[in-house]
Amino acid sequence: MADHYDVLGVDKSATPEEIKKAYRRLARELHPDVNSAPDAEEKFKAVTHAYDVLSDPGQRRDYDRGPQQGFPGGQGGFGGFGDIFETFFGAQGGSRGPKSREERGQDALLRVEIDLGEVIFGTHRDLEVDTAVVCETCNGSCCQPGTSPVTCDICGGSGQIQRAVRSLLGNVMTSAPCGTCRGYGTVIPAPCVTCQGQGRVRARRSIPVDIPAGVDTGLRLQLIGQGEVGPAGGPNGDLYLEMKVRHHDIFSRNGDDILCTLEVFMWDAVLGTTSSVTALDGDIEVEIKPGTQSAEIITVKGRGITHLRGQGRGDLKIGVQVTTPTKLDHKQKELVKQLAKAHKYPAPNLGHFQQGLFAKLRDRFLNV
Known part of the structure; x- marks a missing residue:
């Protein structure tokens, strides 16, 4: 494991203030949201861990004495990294890349009544369901036919906006979803007029269902992928059928x-x-x-x-x-x-x- 002093670029006799200045400088340079080098994230972790140890008098004293004195070296020493990373760079500091417009659709619940006689051997139903389906005009693209999404010129397609925030360590860079593209990295200049850029519309469709024999009131049947289609043509949710057996006057x-x-x-x-x-x-x-x-x-x-x-x-x-x-x-x-x-x-x-x-x-x- 690299020496913490070498990682921060300071001497072993460096004062706490010198250690803090060195960390602030390196953190700005190596933060993953501002440095796209393949090894930037690992270097940033090492710098943060080194500062975590050397900024604490007790841990620095144990470190200077060496691992034989019980200092928790190695990878186990990253215990405080998560807290520091989140405190100064936000919960989304490590997330990179735009999010997808496609999302899974919601599950749906439908109550179905059958007669007691139909329970004996099971029955078939063609259920009419009012639900969300893929927009036939744009086929889920959310765009007017002949057009397509364009890269957001505010975030450059990353879906994130970087801001400088003052903290105990000085100015640090944080990331937040772009307000223009809402984190998608693209904008739709010509939304589909049929679905208003949602990629789905409300429609009534028929679902054939074979209800098995032996069902009883309160039993739920799961039809995988028969629920609502998701935004931007995302995968369908599931449809649940809650059974109710009608009262019979004799049986x-x-x-x-x-x-x-x-x-x-x-x-x-x-x-x-x-x-x-x-x-x-x-x-x-x-x-x-x-x-x-x-x-x-x-x-x-x-x-x-x-x-x-x-x-x-x-x-x-x-x-x-x-x-x-x-x-x-x-x-x-x-x-x-x-x-x-x-x-x-x-x-x-x-x-x-x-x-x-x-x-x-x-x-x-x-x-x-």
């Missing part, structure tokens, strides 16, 4: 299972029967076994919702509700009386309070 959902209830008249529950019911994906033959009770669950395997991640489907679970007829003619009443006489049931008696049908169905649905 409900529990995970990937579909739930519903089936009303069965008393004599069908007693004798048993077969009933054809229309599910979300077609007709199903449901067998009512003799002696079926209210709140029993009939499970039809594989007729639920297709699993979102994986193969197979959930089940269709049908809760039975046995209904008692309320209007019987004379002949029907006589038949019921004959049945009652032929089949001696115990007299009604008190028992533990039982929850209602729907509560029992809920508990059984969740535990079947």
Whole structure:
């Protein structure tokens, strides 16, 4: 590692004032924003590090004694460089070159409603989206056709303006974005009249989307690169689809299972029967076994919702509700009386309070 005194060009007996003057002179000459030589930045770092050490009495004393006394030499000694560099030359002092006009577009969020029946196998949508698209007139260049950006004559295309600022070390050069070109390094003399020099316009476009089976309310699907196009024709952001499954009057959902209830008249529950019911994906033959009770669950395997991640489907679970007829003619009443006489049931008696049908169905649905 080069000797700090040699780096600053002073003798070992130099006073603090001489060290400060030497540093100020070299800093102005070697600052990366004023010196384009390939090794200017490294020399500037070395000068700053040398001054950082020699301007502090304690560190200078340790340095003069040599590394065997524990002085943190080598590259590890640059601990204070960042703070000094930022204090005197600004946070952007090390940045060079103009910035690009192209920027990534914003992400967009769209809410999509689908029916419960569409969730079983998935569905297709052609979504109409009002978003930013590339300007067809200038194709994202921001310029009127036949023209192009020109180099900014204020910053010379660097996108930065250098200013002399007084500090503890005297006048030092700082850099800031050019106010004329806003840091781009170029200006647009003839902006596109269609997009007003933005390179993009608002338009309505159609996006085909395959919504997978098994989605549920609140789930978000990410469509990469389907969001807004960025300024100056920059890359598109992403489009997020937030799903909402519409309420169904008959069927409900529990995970990937579909739930519903089936009303069965008393004599069908007693004798048993077969009933054809229309599910979300077609007709199903449901067998009512003799002696079926209210709140029993009939499970039809594989007729639920297709699993979102994986193969197979959930089940269709049908809760039975046995209904008692309320209007019987004379002949029907006589038949019921004959049945009652032929089949001696115990007299009604008190028992533990039982929850209602729907509560029992809920508990059984969740535990079947």
